[in-house]
Amino acid sequence: MDKLFLIIKREYLTRVTRPSFIIATLVTPLAFVAFFVVASLIFSYESDDAKKIAVIDDSGILNGALKDEKGLYFKFEQKPLAQLRKNFKDSGYDAILVLPKIDNLFSKDYQVFYYTSGQSTLETEDHIEDRVSDALRDYKIDALKLERKQLEALNTSVNIEPEPIEEGGKDATKLTSAIGAGIGFIMGFIMYMAVFIYGSMVMRSVMEEKTNRIVEVMVSSVKPFQMMMGKIIGVGAVGLTQVLIWAILIPLLITIAQVTMGFDPQQQMPMGPGAPAINPDDTQAMVMAIMSEVGNIRWSLILPLFIVYFLGGYFLYSSMFAAVGSAVGDDMGEAQTLTIPIVIPVVLAIYIMIKAVETPTSSLAVFASIFPLFSPIVMPSLLASNPPAWQIIVSVLVLIGTSVFFVWLSGRIYRVGILLYGKKGTFKEFAKWIFYTD
């Protein structure tokens, strides 16, 4: 055990003190936050040059009721269009908007004409269309003598509120499942990343040791299995450290960005065209509701289980990566070929996870939550939507059993692989190696 600890310590410390690790750990959250800041700045960017627009409204539809907004200044002109066009250059206007007469109040289409010398931008056109459409709505309400309150009552937003069948069952709101899905998604992705990044880190490191020939010195002091476990645990600890630092740094940096730049991701994220502006009070209420739902989730159950799945999945996959690394030496191409069968279940699992989050009780979701190659990625994503206890227990037991078995199996391959040079590792060879005696 002492020796295992020594190996873990070395594997951990050499990686954590490496400049490339420190840079990656610190720069990734910075880059992540910078990306979001830049992205939201780009989306919130509006042309800063003001435009003066002459409006010709001969029939008096809008009655001077066009709001100046977003760098657009409207001025109602009595002069005829021909004259305005002729003196356009000296008039100080950037464009002329002509609103024709409305013949039929029930027509849903209305065409306005926009004269401009320069290029008209999509954004400007959108804004003008919105402004005119709003003004026209008011005009039509008045012209048709409609009651404003009645009109507003027509817009009903419908929300499904899930309720349990049994009396006293757990009452889940719709928000609960949405948040459960969101958290599940994040957990599934963390698992996916962990398997790939740290699994292949284990593999590269095994390959390096074999190429370096340090293994011969090492195995004359410690058992190959200790070497493999030391590496897997050491790299796993590196992974946890990195994920933990990111989990602290990313929210911290986002907060700093919000404070220093007055940037608010909730309001400035792109909403898509035509999305209704959210009332700040609604946002506030929404955040409160989300916070309370997040608080409602059984974290005391989910977090330990997440760690169980993290460890189970990590051991399962990284031991396979270690076995492949032991068999190939320095041939990265061959390593990639041999890792394909490892990568396929991981990629499949992420697709299943995306589907399973939407339908947590489907037979696909239940199967994938128990099948040990998928469960480390799929099951954490389902935990927030309260799967039955038997499903969790079976899934955890199967995963632990399989992980132990795979670590043992990989250890068998590893102990032969690291000492074998010049022989190609194939799956047929692996099968033979497993049954070799020491």
Next chain:
Amino acid sequence: MDLILDLQNVVKTYEKKIAVNDVSFGVPRASIFGLLGPNGAGKTSLIRIITTITRADSGKVFLDGQALNSRHPEQIGYMPEERGLYKKMKVGEQLTYLARLKGLSASDTKLALKYWMEKFEVMDWWGKKIEELSKGMQQKIQFISTVLHNPKLIILDEPFTGLDPINTNLLKDEIADLRAKGVSIIFSTHRMEQVEEICDNIVLIDQGQNILNGPVKTIRNSFKQNRFKVDFAEEWKGTLPPGFEVVDQQPDSLVVGLAEGGNSSALLQYLLGQGVQISAFNEIMPSLNEIFIQAVEKNHPQVKA
């Protein structure tokens, strides 16, 4: 005899290939023991069995009188032919790590490191990464890592490759020193002149079998062909009486084979009687190289072709 290592009927098979076929030999304590054999003879397999990296299928191995067990690696120092160190690790950290893995306590490691690094005058390299060192320097570090934990038995696989003559001598002296302190050394090499120079006993392995084993002197004696070389101070073109076979005759030298039971003094007396001036008279001892080739060819007829 006091044996540090005793192998009895050791067999190791990989799939269909028999790597070690019923090998027995003993390594006397505080001696330098040559483990010899052509490529692929099974030397590495044997070393791996002794270092407990692999286990023999059958047969027994005793280290210092005890059947080989998992605590024994701490008493063995092994320097593989293919040197290996963590390239990015600093010399001091690396040596500390390897010594600690051999079961040395942290405080003992410190002391041993100070002793050996000062002895090899490499204290300045403490903070250097292995990859910054020359090959010869790396070799020194590798040797230190082999002996740092004060092993009873040291196994050196081609320890002199890549070393300049000065460092070769330094290492030879070190090996002699270790022997004087009671450490036993197994020395595996193809360089027969080195074996002749430093080994007390050898075993010759071919095709997984022990084909020759014993003290170097005894082996050389058993292979000698009763030939003598005479160097003359002047030219001599005479002939020899019957009973002496001339193997090679040059104007200033003569190689003579003695018949069974022949007497070298009789040859010398005859030549002196001829009145020729003799500058040297030597028995031709077969080199280990010749013995090696002879023994392997005998065991392995197809090699001749």
